[in-house]
Amino acid sequence: MSRIIVVTSGKGGVGKTTITANLGYSLARNGRKVALVDADFGLRNLDLLMGLESRVVYTAIEAMAGECRLEQALVKDKRQHHLVLLPAAQHRNKEAIDPTQMKEVVGQIAKTYEYILIDSPAGIEIGFRNAITPAKEALIVSTPEVASVRDADRVIGLLEANGIEKIRLIVNRIKPDMVQMNEMMGVDDVLDVLSIPLVGIVPDDKRMIVASNRGEPVVCGLPDSIPAIAFDNIARRLEGEKVPLLDLMAAQDNLINRIRRLFQG
Amino acid sequence: MLEKLFPWVSPVNSRSEAKRRLKLILAHDRAGLNPQMIELMRAEILEVVARYVEIDPEEMELSLESNERISCLMANVPIRRVKAKG
Numbered sequence A: 001m002s003r004i005i006v007v008t009s010g011k012g013g014v015g016k017t018t019i020t021a022n023l024g025y026s027l028a029r030n031g032r033k034v035a036l037v038d039a040d041f042g043l044r045n046l047d048l049l050m051g052l053e054s055r056v057v058y059t060a061i062e063a064m065a066g067e068c069r070l071e072q073a074l075v076k077d078k079r080q081h082h083l084v085l086l087p088a089a090q091h092r093n094k095e096a097i098d099p100t101q102m103k104e105v106v107g108q109i110a111k112t113y114e115y116i117l118i119d120s121p122a123g124i125e126i127g128f129r130n131a132i133t134p135a136k137e138a139l140i141v142s143t144p145e146v147a148s149v150r151d152a153d154r155v156i157g158l159l160e161a162n163g164i165e166k167i168r169l170i171v172n173r174i175k176p177d178m179v180q181m182n183e184m185m186g187v188d189d190v191l192d193v194l195s196i197p198l199v200g201i202v203p204d205d206k207r208m209i210v211a212s213n214r215g216e217p218v219v220c221g222l223p224d225s226i227p228a229i230a231f232d233n234i235a236r237r238l239e240g241e242k243v244p245l246l247d248l249m250a251a252q253d254n255l256i257n258r259i260r261r262l263f264q265g
Numbered sequence B: 001m002l003e004k005l006f007p008w009v010s011p012v013n014s015r016s017e018a019k020r021r022l023k024l025i026l027a028h029d030r031a032g033l034n035p036q037m038i039e040l041m042r043a044e045i046l047e048v049v050a051r052y053v054e055i056d057p058e059e060m061e062l063s064l065e066s067n068e069r070i071s072c073l074m075a076n077v078p079i080r081r082v083k084a085k086g
């Protein structure tokens, strides 16, 4: 049985595409057969983050219309042989496809691949419904900000209403120094408010931008960096392994921390 | 003064403020209730309760809380005295 997992958030720009790319890469490197499905029709991004944009010939639209075979539309990753991407159409809008078609095409892919990660667009309209309809599990991405957490909560409610029971949280873009100064919510705060199981945390890190510029997920280009370890850990937890949470605070040893420790004894 | 220098010791900070606001917003979101509806409910509950007991409308509190994804409506109505029957 393949795992069909949607990565979604409600709010835009919180890291869905980045997380889909990195988890997909990490799972494939561990020997899994992984297909990434870009469900962000009209605003496709996943091909860029994977550095596969020049290899896109067909998209999900042609595959669904029978204008090409599904295998022809699946773009193979340059680095991982078990990793493919089904690109979204860039010149069509979200209405070009409906949830039934999406479910059918994902069902086809599920015959060959063990993991299917669906990168959902922001919002809760048709594009979101296309992304969640085929899914059996969901990863909710939220940053520790009020608007993001609120939207995440809304989406959790919608997923539950659609019969998706396995819903887990990824808190992205954590800034440990700000949390420590009580200037920002921490993981525990977000968890307390949303009350769904946590599957991982990812720090805010400049290297994420560098990686996206290169078209190379951090887990691939900078495998020893803290964000890369964070993604590898999430991939392992998806596989059922028990992996302790990264201590992001300990990774920080700045002046403020040292002064604080001085005062706190 | 000390709290300005060391903001993390202050109990009122940006972090707790964010969490407090979120809890309130989510309680309303999850129940699908807006402040106007709460106010309407408050007025109606007050009306019903006032038929049986004497209360001070100003003292009644109606609030929404949410825990473990379940919303809970809480009314707090201090009673002055029970009305005589008939």
Ligand SMILES: Nc1ncnc2c1ncn2[C@@H]1O[C@H](COP(=O)(O)OP(=O)(O)OP(=O)(O)O)[C@@H](O)[C@H]1O
Pocket: A009, A011, A012, A013, A014, A015, A016, A017, A018, A019, A040, A045, A120, A121, A122, A172, A173, A174, A202, A203, A204, A205, A206, A208, A209, A212, A227
């Ligand atoms: N942990 C992180 N640290 C630093 N930058 C990050 C992090 N995660 C994501 N970003 C940056 O945030 C931006 C948005 O990320 P991304 O495109 O993955 O979000 P999204 O949720 O897919 O957005 P959309 O809703 O538009 O599809 C990108 O520039 C990305 O590099």
Ligand SMILES: [Mg+2]
Pocket: A016, A017, A018, A040, A045, A119, A120, A121
């Ligand atoms: Mg995206």
